[in-house]
Amino acid sequence: MQLHVNTGDGVPIYLQIANQIKHLVGARRLVPGDEIPPIRVLAQQLVINPNTVARAYLELERAGVVIKRHGSGTYVSEQGSPLARKERLKILSQRIDSLLTEAGHLEINDEELFKLIRERSETLRR
Amino acid sequence: MSAPETANAVEIQGLTRKFKDKLALDNVSLRISRGRVFGLAGENGAGKTTLIKHILGLLKAERGTVRVFGLDPVARPAEVLKQIGFLSENRDLPAWMRVDELLRYTGAFYPTWDTTLAEQLRERFCLDPSARVKTLSRGESAKAGLLLALAFRPDLLLLDEPSSGLDPIVRRDILEAIIRTVADEGRTVIFSTHLLDEVERVADEIAMMFHGKIVLSGPLDEVKENHYRMVLRFETPLAVEPKIPGALSIRGSGQEWTLICNGGRQQTIEAATRLGGRVVAEETPSLDEVFIARAASNVSAPKA
Numbered sequence: 001m002q003l004h005v006n007t008g009d010g011v012p013i014y015l016q017i018a019n020q021i022k023h024l025v026g027a028r029r030l031v032p033g034d035e036i037p038p039i040r041v042l043a044q045q046l047v048i049n050p051n052t053v054a055r056a057y058l059e060l061e062r063a064g065v066v067i068k069r070h071g072s073g074t075y076v077s078e079q080g081s082p083l084a085r086k087e088r089l090k091i092l093s094q095r096i097d098s099l100l101t102e103a104g105h106l107e108i109n110d111e112e113l114f115k116l117i118r119e120r121s122e123t124l125r126r
Numbered sequence: 127m128s129a130p131e132t133a134n135a136v137e138i139q140g141l142t143r144k145f146k147d148k149l150a151l152d153n154v155s156l157r158i159s160r161g162r163v164f165g166l167a168g169e170n171g172a173g174k175t176t177l178i179k180h181i182l183g184l185l186k187a188e189r190g191t192v193r194v195f196g197l198d199p200v201a202r203p204a205e206v207l208k209q210i211g212f213l214s215e216n217r218d219l220p221a222w223m224r225v226d227e228l229l230r231y232t233g234a235f236y237p238t239w240d241t242t243l244a245e246q247l248r249e250r251f252c253l254d255p256s257a258r259v260k261t262l263s264r265g266e267s268a269k270a271g272l273l274l275a276l277a278f279r280p281d282l283l284l285l286d287e288p289s290s291g292l293d294p295i296v297r298r299d300i301l302e303a304i305i306r307t308v309a310d311e312g313r314t315v316i317f318s319t320h321l322l323d324e325v326e327r328v329a330d331e332i333a334m335m336f337h338g339k340i341v342l343s344g345p346l347d348e349v350k351e352n353h354y355r356m357v358l359r360f361e362t363p364l365a366v367e368p369k370i371p372g373a374l375s376i377r378g379s380g381q382e383w384t385l386i387c388n389g390g391r392q393q394t395i396e397a398a399t400r401l402g403g404r405v406v407a408e409e410t411p412s413l414d415e416v417f418i419a420r421a422a423s424n425v426s427a428p429k430a
Contacts, residue, residue: 005324005327007326007412007413008323008410008412008414009410010409010410010412011410012347012410013326013327040306040309040310041310043309044302044305044306044309046327047298047301047302047327047328048305048327048328049163049286049305049308049327049328049329049330050305050309052309052332054231054355086193105406117336
């Protein structure tokens with residue numbers, strides 16, 4: 001599981017980790033039943049405070065993305081799939097908000113923006 | 127008679143210290159809870175090492191009090207020092223000793239020295255037992271120093287600029303060793319540094335020092351959440367810096383100005399609007415930016 005942490009980011013580190021893991025689950029690079037590293041192992045790998053990893057894992061548990069099994073570790077939850085979709089949509093929503101804000105700054109209206117998205121989608125599909 | 131179990135590893139109240147005319151510490155108060163990683167940030171000369179010397183009992187408080195695990199380090203040096211693993215910035219290690227001799231020698235001072243742990247650390251740090259200390263590279267010296275501070279399992283790990291002068295690879299090794307300690311043993315760690323991205327990765331709580339004063343302290347999350355970087359755009363270019371109350375620092379020119387602020391978001395936006403500006407971007411600043419902004423404004427934040 002390759003994660004990376006960006007300190008100057010603005011997004012709190014625990015959230016970066018939680019989002020990346022949600023991403024991996026959404027992209028099926030982590031599937032239900034896969035184990036994610038113990039807190040202290042991930043903390044050592046990423047060279048960050050274990051409390052930060054703990055907070056990320058708590059967030060993931062809360063969101064139903066992972067489940068902690070007593071004494072035997074933390075695993076991607078079976079109910080991963082329907083939630084994965086919701087998570088995927090949430091991640092895209094955040095990106096869409098950024099895009100809309102930037103379009104606003106650049107004075108590109110919605111019409112033009114949608115047109116542009118369609119154009120890019122067609123280009124990429126070719 | 128040992129002190130009752132305290133929740134705080136270190137408690138400093140109103141500590142003041144003068145060297146000739148210079149106020150090295152100016153009414154410093156800090157509370158560091160057990161089991162936390164505490165980052166002490168500040169540029170060289172801010173007072174970090176002076177503060178650390180008080181914790182070690184090397185300096186006696188001129189005004190104010192210092193307690194380590196409930197004890198006065200000046201009055202009870204033996205009891206306090208046996209609980210502190212200290213890595214000094216200078217890495218004063220006896221140049222002529224071999225690494226294995228150094229381990230045996232240091233181990234003799236500490237009843238809690240764990241020979242197995244010392245050996246594990248020596249291997250992990252790739253230190254040749256037969257090498258003389260004077261032949262060690264800077265990075266190896268730092269690791270040797272850290273080994274000595276860790277091997278007797280002290281309750282408090284006190285590190286003065288542990289990454290000073292080291293390349294990124296060694297810095298990472300050292301940070302990793304510190305994290306391992308925290309993860310495995312829930313020890314209290316205090317480290318001073320001017321490398322703020324290390325603080326961001328590793329600290330639970332932080333304090334920033336500037337000219338002997340604490341200008342900021344609190345849980346890292348809260349400090350970050352309480353600061354923001356705002357970019358303002360003005361219709362007409364401004365010839366001089368806009369005066370925005372609540373901004374710790376302002377830089378820019380013409381139409382675009384960037385502020386670093388702490389709290390009072392609504393007032394800042396209103397002030398900007400009154401001057402003809404609007405907010406075009408708002409983000410959480412890095413700790414570096416917060417530090418520079420605070421140093422520039424030299425304003426103390428209300429305690430978190």
